[in-house]
């Protein structure tokens with residue numbers, strides 16, 4: 132039973148009503164198959180069942196058919212879960228609300244597809260991914276529109292995400308042809324020794340909503356490129372982008388069963404996560420999301436000793452030294468902090484500014500924010516700051532501001548809920564921040580700049596490193612010796628020196644400490660997680 136596996140970070144109460152906890156808690160595979168017969172839908176219903184209402188680029192399984200499936204089979208109406216536009220709160224689409232049974236089915240499909248996919252050549256997989264890359268670029272407006280609809284980020288930023296997300300498809304298409312083994316110097320005349328690299332197997336991917344395309348391509352294309360097959364559970368907030376990508380993969384010629392998408396609502400995530408973690412047919416789990424959920428998954432995956440790749444929370448420092456070029460620092464602050472309205476794991480969380488440039492930095496920052504940041508609907512002209520993903524995110528951000536102000540921080544701008552709508556929060560600056568404030572310890576994930584004034588380089592490094600997180604850190608200084616010192620002293624997987632935009636497919640992305648395990652992207656390293664190294668010894672020579 133799914134419920135036995137259920138572990139949730141925040142809400143331990145199962146959502147399903149008692150009637151649904153009968154032998155078949157969700158829409159079972161058998162019923163889905165009979166749905167296929169009744170409605171004439173294709174068997175891809177399991178992995179492709181969704182409909183996008185507003186821009187209608189793809190409608191493999193229309194809502195009406197899902198509803199008639201439900202009628203014909205007597206399944207519960209919760210077969211569908213809705214996807215909302217965080218800006219307007221309108222429903223933009225519906226996806227199949229799958230459960231453990233569908234996840235198990237997807238795993239076994241992926242497992243049987245692995246038996247043939249692993250035997251394809253790197254060149255063949257590379258060609259196919261290059262085709263997928265071209266299709267994604269051809270459909271960039273459509274994908275960007277879907278991203279803005281379900282995530283809320285400004286359309287221009289969504290176009291940027293399509294370019295960024297697709298760069299991983301292209302990158303892995305190129306990198307997979309360079310996977311190599313080694314020939315070992317043998318200590319014996321009668322033996323020859325070598326290593327070969329082989330795909331690890333079925334990879335379960337669980338992704339978040341903040342980069343609905345990139346978080347998928349960064350994992351999935353690494354896996355697919357080296358011959359692994361995939362079961363993806365995208366975020367319940369943004370499944371439409373992932374499903375559209377699945378369509379494009381199919382169009383590019385990816386065989387059936389190689390890339391499978393399992394969608395569900397938030398309450399179903401724990402069931403599906405549990406199923407994927409516990410399945411002996413799944414060899415690797417790759418997760419991007421909160422540290423709390425990452426720790427649950429690590430526990431669950433331990434039973435089958437799965438390889439785990441984790442990209443978890445961050446608490447990035449943004450250090451401005453007195454030698455910094457302040458205009459560069461302000462530009463870097465805006466670039467790094469306000470992408471996706473402050474909802475990225477590498478967003479600066481704590482601004483540490485040296486005392487003699489503090490006031491000037493705050494002044495210039497305030498002027499730049501006033502000029503450059505425009506809050507509004509993602510499709511409105513000139514918008515740079517969209518809504519936060521949901522009401523919970525707005526409450527959380529508001530709580531950080533209230534906590535800081537109640538402990539003596541000064542509100543320089545923003546700080547009160549936006550008049551645009553319930554999901555919006557204004558870009559905010561707090562000064563006079565102290566180390567006991569929650570915004571200095573917890574991941575804000577919203578448009579707040581909290582500034583702490585420090586005296587010395589040692590103090591800045593000590594404070595920057597005093598966190599259990601270790602994903603990204605930024606430092607602004609024109610002193611070349613200080614640049615080296617800071618690059619080496621900061622305990623973070625990614626360090627931006629005089630640069631706020633650091634992510635590329637060519638560079639490794641990942642964190643120290645509780646920010647994660649493993650790296651994505653980069654030369655070689657991003658593929659390592661998806662490969663097994665096999666040592667072969669040939670004797671009797």
Ligand code: ADP
Pocket residue numbers: 138139140337338339340364365366367397400401402403404405419420421422424425427428
């Ligand atoms: P966020 O709060 O930003 O959505 P989460 O870590 O909660 O970050 O979610 C990231 C991804 O993990 C989403 O796809 C979500 O559905 C999934 N998820 C959440 N809770 C669980 C869980 N207990 N088991 C498996 N996946 C989960």
